[in-house]
Amino acid sequence: MDAIAGLLDGPRARGAFLLKLAFEGAWSMRIQDESPIAVISVVRGSALIFGDGETPIRLRPGDVAIARGPRPYTVADDAATPVQAVVHPGQDCRTPDGRPLKLEWALGPRTWGTAADGETVIMTGVYESAGEISGRLLRALPPLIVHRLDSPLVPLLADEIIKDEPGQEAVLDRLLDLLLIAVLRDWFSRPEAPGWYRAYADPVVGPAIRMLHAEPAHPWTIQELARRIGVSRAALARRFNDLVGEPPMSFLTSWRIALAADLLLEPGATVGSVAPQVGYGSSFALSTAFKRLRGISPQQFKLSST
Numbered sequence: 001m002d003a004i005a006g007l008l009d010g011p012r013a014r015g016a017f018l019l020k021l022a023f024e025g026a027w028s029m030r031i032q033d034e035s036p037i038a039v040i041s042v043v044r045g046s047a048l049i050f051g052d053g054e055t056p057i058r059l060r061p062g063d064v065a066i067a068r069g070p071r072p073y074t075v076a077d078d079a080a081t082p083v084q085a086v087v088h089p090g091q092d093c094r095t096p097d098g099r100p101l102k103l104e105w106a107l108g109p110r111t112w113g114t115a116a117d118g119e120t121v122i123m124t125g126v127y128e129s130a131g132e133i134s135g136r137l138l139r140a141l142p143p144l145i146v147h148r149l150d151s152p153l154v155p156l157l158a159d160e161i162i163k164d165e166p167g168q169e170a171v172l173d174r175l176l177d178l179l180l181i182a183v184l185r186d187w188f189s190r191p192e193a194p195g196w197y198r199a200y201a202d203p204v205v206g207p208a209i210r211m212l213h214a215e216p217a218h219p220w221t222i223q224e225l226a227r228r229i230g231v232s233r234a235a236l237a238r239r240f241n242d243l244v245g246e247p248p249m250s251f252l253t254s255w256r257i258a259l260a261a262d263l264l265l266e267p268g269a270t271v272g273s274v275a276p277q278v279g280y281g282s283s284f285a286l287s288t289a290f291k292r293l294r295g296i297s298p299q300q301f302k303l304s305s306t
Contacts, residue, residue, distance in 0.1 A: 017091050017126040018172050020161050022107060024115035028076035029085045030096075031067070036138060037127040039180055040065040040075065041149075043158045045120030049075050049144065057146050059122075062154065064183050066145040068138065077120065091126070109164040123158055125176040140194040147183045154179070196251070199243040204231055208240060212252050216259055217279045222248055252279075257293045260286060264302045271298045 020043075021029075031038065040049065041064045049065050050056035051073045059065055067073050074083065085101055087093050093101045093112070105112040157175045160168070188197050199205040208225050225248060226236040240248045256278040263274045271283040280286040290298045 014173060015169055016173055016176050017128060018110055018157075018161055018176060019124050020111045020113075020158070021120075021122040021124065022111065022113035022115055022118035023077070023120045023122075024118040026077055026081045027114060027120070028074060028078075028081040028083045029087060030072060030074045030083045031087045032072035032089075033087050033091060033126065033128075034070035034089050035126045035128050036069045037180070038067045038069070039125045039176060039183075040067065041123050041154050041157075041179070043121040043123060043154065045118075047075050047077065047120060047122055048079055049073060049146070050079065051143055054144075057144070059146065062148055062150070064147050064149045064154065064179065066141070066147075066180065066183055068141045068143050071143055073144070075122070091128075108162060110161050121158075123154070123161060125157075125172075125179070127176075140197065141184075141187075142192075145183065145187050147186055149179075149182060149186075151179075151182055153182060196244040199240075202239070202243055204229060204236060204239050205243050208236060208248060209244075209251070212248070212255060216252070216256050217277055219279065220249070220252055253289060254293065256280070257290055260290060260298065261294070261301060264298055269302075274298075 017035075023045075040047075040059070042059045042061050044061060046061075047059045048056035049059055049067070051071060056079045057065070076083075083096055085093050085105070086096055093105065095101060105114070107113055107116045153175065157172070157179060160171055160175060187193065191198075196209070200209060207229050211225065211228065212220065222233050222237055226233045229236065237247060240251070244251055246254075260274050260278045260280075263269055263277060264271070271286055275281070275283050275286040278286065280289065287298055290296075290301070294301060296304070
């Protein structure tokens with residue numbers, strides 16, 4: 001499993017919240033829904049997006065923004081426009097003084113705003129939960145990514161988002177996934193991507209990461225990794241630490257625990273059934289490692305995530 005596959009194996013849309021927003025004149029929305037990822041794209045007009053205390057970034061048609069939660073942010077026509085709507089957890093939209101806006105702003109299937117044919121049209125897709133397998137990548141993302149996407153995905157999603165047909169949720173979920181991965185694939189190829197991801201291209205560290213990702217249950221040692229790659233143990237350890245920022249075995253432990261967290265959320269999963277899948281010989285060994293890294297036991301994690 002490569003890094004991008006690992007990311008999308010977590011926030012794969014399942015009944016994601018998708019919405020078309022249409023506005024006329026001045027408008028401003030504060031988003032504090034605490035969702036892990038939101039994808040925002042402009043279909044017509046323009047908008048500013050910014051976190052608290054940050055310089056606003058102008059979005060134009062074809063631009064796609066990815067906002068990483070749970071921090072709040074604002075989308076508006078102008079930074080000086082007073083906030084008209086606040087989106088709370090559960091996509092509960094209200095005025096700043098608490099008056100519900102869900103019915104007042106309803107303009108049609110999956111369409112909200114102040115004018116059905118407004119001069120500004122925006123699409124937003126919200127992943128309301130994320131599997132723990134993607135935690136390493138989500139933490140690597142900056143709070144906001146803005147990308148110019150030359151793709152038919154944005155107009156296609158704009159056409160589909162307002163349809164109300166059988167199976168439409170599944171169609172929208174898959175289109176949102178494609179839009180997200182298209183932006184992230186580009187961002188992770190840039191110099192600002194985290195060192196461990198760029199290390200995939202390294203002739204020494206790249207194969208090591210791929211092997212650890214592909215076979216997390218294998219009883220890996222630095223010696224075996226080095227032998228398979230054809231370098232010395234010292235050379236692998238030094239280069240891995242330089243590029244990734246931690247030793248190979250620490251990287252493996254983090255990956256195993258991320259996988260375990262994801263597997264524990266599957267129906268019927270137990271600590272005992274998950275342990276051998278991620279390289280631990282007993283539920284006790286997995287529980288010890290899990291609590292050391294996460295600060296809570298696997299059972300506590302499972303209860304808090306359901």
